[in-house]
Amino acid sequence: MNRRHPAPGLTAGAAPERGRRVRRPSGDDRESAILATAERLLAERPVADISIDDLARGAGISRPTFYFYFESKEAVVLALLDRVAAEARALRGRALEEVGEDPAAIWRRGVASIVDTFRSHRALMLAVGQLAAESDEVRRVWGDIIEGFVEDTVLAIESERRRGAALPGPDARLLAVALNWMNERVLHAAMSGQHPSVHENDALDVLLTVWSRAVYGDDSLGSGR
Amino acid sequence: MNRRHPAPGLTAGAAPERGRRVRRPSGDDRESAILATAERLLAERPVADISIDDLARGAGISRPTFYFYFESKEAVVLALLDRVAAEARALRGRALEEVGEDPAAIWRRGVASIVDTFRSHRALMLAVGQLAAESDEVRRVWGDIIEGFVEDTVLAIESERRRGAALPGPDARLLAVALNWMNERVLHAAMSGQHPSVHENDALDVLLTVWSRAVYGDDSLGSGR
DNA sequence: CTACCCTATCAACACTATGTCGAGGAGATC
DNA sequence: GATCTCCTCGACATAGTGTTGATAGGGTAG
Numbered sequence: 001m002n003r004r005h006p007a008p009g010l011t012a013g014a015a016p017e018r019g020r021r022v023r024r025p026s027g028d029d030r031e032s033a034i035l036a037t038a039e040r041l042l043a044e045r046p047v048a049d050i051s052i053d054d055l056a057r058g059a060g061i062s063r064p065t066f067y068f069y070f071e072s073k074e075a076v077v078l079a080l081l082d083r084v085a086a087e088a089r090a091l092r093g094r095a096l097e098e099v100g101e102d103p104a105a106i107w108r109r110g111v112a113s114i115v116d117t118f119r120s121h122r123a124l125m126l127a128v129g130q131l132a133a134e135s136d137e138v139r140r141v142w143g144d145i146i147e148g149f150v151e152d153t154v155l156a157i158e159s160e161r162r163r164g165a166a167l168p169g170p171d172a173r174l175l176a177v178a179l180n181w182m183n184e185r186v187l188h189a190a191m192s193g194q195h196p197s198v199h200e201n202d203a204l205d206v207l208l209t210v211w212s213r214a215v216y217g218d219d220s221l222g223s224g225r
Numbered sequence: 226m227n228r229r230h231p232a233p234g235l236t237a238g239a240a241p242e243r244g245r246r247v248r249r250p251s252g253d254d255r256e257s258a259i260l261a262t263a264e265r266l267l268a269e270r271p272v273a274d275i276s277i278d279d280l281a282r283g284a285g286i287s288r289p290t291f292y293f294y295f296e297s298k299e300a301v302v303l304a305l306l307d308r309v310a311a312e313a314r315a316l317r318g319r320a321l322e323e324v325g326e327d328p329a330a331i332w333r334r335g336v337a338s339i340v341d342t343f344r345s346h347r348a349l350m351l352a353v354g355q356l357a358a359e360s361d362e363v364r365r366v367w368g369d370i371i372e373g374f375v376e377d378t379v380l381a382i383e384s385e386r387r388r389g390a391a392l393p394g395p396d397a398r399l400l401a402v403a404l405n406w407m408n409e410r411v412l413h414a415a416m417s418g419q420h421p422s423v424h425e426n427d428a429l430d431v432l433l434t435v436w437s438r439a440v441y442g443d444d445s446l447g448s449g450r
Numbered sequence: 451c452t453a454c455c456c457t458a459t460c461a462a463c464a465c466t467a468t469g470t471c472g473a474g475g476a477g478a479t480c
Numbered sequence: 481g482a483t484c485t486c487c488t489c490g491a492c493a494t495a496g497t498g499t500t501g502a503t504a505g506g507g508t509a510g
Contacts, residue, residue: 030458048359051496062460067498133358134273143420150421169444174423174431181414182407182435189406195368196375198399206399210407213438219394251487276467287489292469 005071031069033059038076042123047077047130074135077127084124085145088117103160107221110152111183111211115204118187129188146184150176157215167217179211230296256294258284263301267348272302272355299360302352309349310370313342328385332446335377336408336436340429343412354413371409375401382440392442404436 037058041050052073056066070076095109118125131138153176160166169175186207189197198206212221262283266275277298281291295301320334343350356363378401385391394400411432414422423431437446 052498053496061458063497064461064499065459068458072497130358133355139419147421167438167444170427170431170434174427175435177414177421177423178407178411178431178435180421181410182403185406185410186403189402194364196372196402196405198402202395202399206395206403209395210400210403210435210439213392213442214435217438217442219392255487277469278467288468289470289490290488293487297468 005069005075030059030061030065033061034066034069034076035079038080039123042127047073047127074131074138077124077131078138078141080124081128081141081145084117084121088113089148091117103156103163103165104221106156107211107215108208110156111208112204114149114183115187115207118191119200122191125188126192129192146180149180149183153180160215166215175214179214182210183207230300255284255286255290258286259291259294259301260304263305264348267352272298272352299356299363302349302356303363303366305349306353306366306370309342309346313338314373316342328381328388328390329446331381332436332440333433335381336433337429339374339408340412340432343416344425347416350413351417354417371405374405374408378405385440391440400439404439407435408432 034055037055038050041054041058050073052066053063055073055076056063059066070079092110092113095113096106099105099109128138128142132142133139150173154172157166157172157175161168161172186198186203188194190200190203208221209219212219259280262280263275266279266283275298277291278288280298280301281288284291295304317335317338320338321331324330324334353363353367357367358364375398379397382391382397382400386393386397411423411428413419415425415428433446434444437444
């Protein structure tokens with residue numbers, strides 16, 4: 001009963017447990033073979049149509065062996081999500097540093113980095129959306145990621161209000177939660193081609209317009225068309 | 226092979242096929258027993274935890290008999306959704322008539338009627354949210370309902386722009402799609418207690434604030450706190 | 451070098467759920 | 481009373497999940 005199962009999502013929620021344990025190679029190989037298979041299959045079809053057996057066979061192992069590496073299909077997706085979330089945080093951090101102190105640029109880059117992350121990992125994002133409906137664990141981890149954006153947003157709104165640039169009004173957190181869920185939903189609809197939706201290429205513009213107006217009451221973030 | 230299965234969702238998309246066919250009573254009784262069971266069970270636990278067998282047993286029939294009345298679990302939920310959607314359209318229609326020509330009141334009532342519908346059918350709304358992730362059919366029907374709101378919204382935005390009251394800017398449809406998906410997502414999060422979310426009682430206020438600012442650039446719809 | 455342990459592996463099983471087939475029964479209609 | 485249509489279910493086929501128990505083989509401690 002000496003399983004590994006690194007408790008997916010703790011990585012995203014708390015401190016990452018970086019630092020691979022010393023293990024003989026085959027273990028890590030299998031693990032990444034599973035991850036790679038998941039990525040490949042997700043590009044082809046929805047998560048719901050991928051069985052644990054597909055994942056196992058794709059990685060060249062049997063189904064019971066799969067369970068030695070992951071607790072479930074969700075755990076695999078969560079592992080992929082951890083990597084992407086880390087990458088996204090890095091991207092976002094770099095984008096925001098690069099841009100200095102100009103508030104308009106900060107907002108633009110902040111929202112744009114979310115849009116970019118969705119666009120460059122559409123298959124994963126779609127899968128997470130699916131699974132979030134079924135799995136408490138996935139919903140929690142995804143919620144934690146959104147929570148990160150919300151907290152950034154709250155800080156930014158409050159700082160802009162202090163400066164007198166942003167409209168006063170409802171609790172910054174309420175506004176932040178609403179705007180960030182809007183991003184998530186609009187992007188999901190756009191990526192999946194759900195009807196009704198905006199085209200992928202229009203998403204950033206509309207979202208920014210709504211953010212701009214919701215925070216400042218005007219189009220000072222640009223692209224109000 | 227003389228099945229009934231009224232093609233759920235067509236009812237929502239096109240003209241409702243009102244007017245029950247003349248059938249001996251037991252048929253309709255069974256059908257509504259299934260519907261009632263679904264409603265009862267949905268109030269207790271998530272759709273995913275309700276099997277077709279639960280539905281059948283709850284209605285006092287066997288599983289194969291269930292299939293005589295509905296194609297699947299989704300079809301049952303869709304049937305419930307049809308009823309609620311009709312009711313919601315009526316509510317919305319009445320609310321808007323009652324309010325005359327005052328634009329601010331129209332917006333407020335329009336958004337409020339959506340919030341109310343969510344609140345008075347939370348179990349169903351949650352179930353639809355779950356199933357929309359898995360089933361194309363549910364996603365399509367739900368999308369059609371949202372599309373209805375979007376079209377109303379587009380008309381209202383364009384009319385307010387013509388009057389010179391609303392800000393010009395991005396295509397009204399893009400704005401409408403974003404705002405309506407925001408409603409959906411924020412309300413879902415609120416109803417399910419997903420983290421992060423706004424409290425159910427705060428939802429209307431925040432949403433209205435964002436709508437107001439996105440359309441007019443100010444809090445002219447009131448409740449900007 | 452041998453006995454032992456620990457990691458890794460899978461065949462086989464137990465279980466749960468879905469959807470279908472075919473054989474009826476029971477009222478209405480001819 | 482023959483027939484038709486609606487309705488019903490036992491029994492089956494299928495597909496997926498998760499677990500158990502047996503085992504192979506590398507590392508290592510005695």
